[in-house]
Amino acid sequence: MNTIGFHDVTFGWGENALCERLNLQLRGGKTTVFLGRSGIGKSTLLRLVAGLLQPQHGSITGLQDKVAWMGQQDLLYPWLTVLENVMLAARLNGEKPDRHRALALLEQVKLSEVAESPPSQLSGGMRQRVALARTLYAQRDVVLMDEPFATLDVMTKLSLQTLTATLLKGKTVLLVTHDPLEACRMADDIVLLHDQPLTVEAWPVPNGDVPRQLVDPGLLKAQAELFSRLNQDEKTL
Template sequence: MLPQGLALGGVPVLGQLDLAIAGGATTALLGPSGSGKSTLLRLVAGLLPVPAGASVTPLAGQVAYMAQQDLLVPWRDVLGNVTMGAHLRGQAPDLARARALLAAVGLTEADARKQPAQLSGGMRQRVALARTLMEDRPVVLMDEPFSAVDAPTRHRMQSLSAGLLAGRTVLLVTHDPLEALRLADRILVLGGSPATPAEVPVPDGAPPRPAGDPALLAAQAALLERLAEAVS
């Protein structure tokens, strides 16, 4: 809850806000650039100080975060990147689980020994997804996680993540209406200045919804119009 909104550097970013995220479901957050989507995500993640008078449910130790860039470290191989969290905490990594997650995202044992520079963009994003899942947190925050890859790879990554993240609480920031409509159980559009969220309907059916579904394509057109209104 942000009863007085949120300002950064004296500039209002988010307006008055009372937002509850459904557990065990995927909520997509859309809006124009600069509307505060990533700011809201960082606030939920605990990466920004909570403003005076605001109330944010503490999620320390419950959150895994997947950024737009894969953020793989170049001096560790794929397996080392997937187990980076345990390494940073000084814990012994569960290598068997890491290898199982790499297999789940379609990477082989040979891939596990490669350096990031040897991977395609899609493979790097799959490593990043495996690393996120390796943290095994009930809440997953995703900030445009597939925007850096080509359209076919993005489609495959959406379907893959929907299956692997089923049952977790996911907050997905995206600029892509089709991605939101394929993956989300709930969609919120940030608009106005300062921005506040408005809920829009989602098509029937469980994620990942088929991209060619006529109902989804109609919803995409309506959502594009809604986003255009938010920009204006």
């Protein structure tokens, strides 16, 4: 199940090395969260996994198929309906769209009633739910998520975290976030990124199944400890 491995990966721009001979194993079928200060290179690691960037040395293994990507921006096409946006992967791959499956996914994200509406009529949270349905429609075993909830209000964010964790269970998910609470709720594994060239630190996750409940004392304790660790990195700049 799509274990992703970084093997002696070196990448950078000119004399500025993001990582040098980075070795890292990410468990298949689990959600791994990358955390670190802004500009540390979290999103760049996702782009390396996606094949949008190529390492100067080493290799990344475990990707047997294309990946699905979900970012901060929903990137919905305004001239397509919600349903057509969900089925976009079929159009791009020259396949016949599966309207029944797309509608079933919209039902899962509680948006079936706006299937024929344009994205312009939706709120930010609704648009991200459409983006989630589109991600699921692509049926990829590996899903890369680059701060997909960063621009949402707190309550919408929490709701979408729960929905996403539930619907992506069993897939290999790499999630970039700046939010310690989000990491502690959604992660099977947490990887802290430090310095440049990058060093990695495996951080213990709270007990319990993903998505973890907000009222869990262990979750709140883990969030506080993780925030403290990230704050140390900020103070060393």
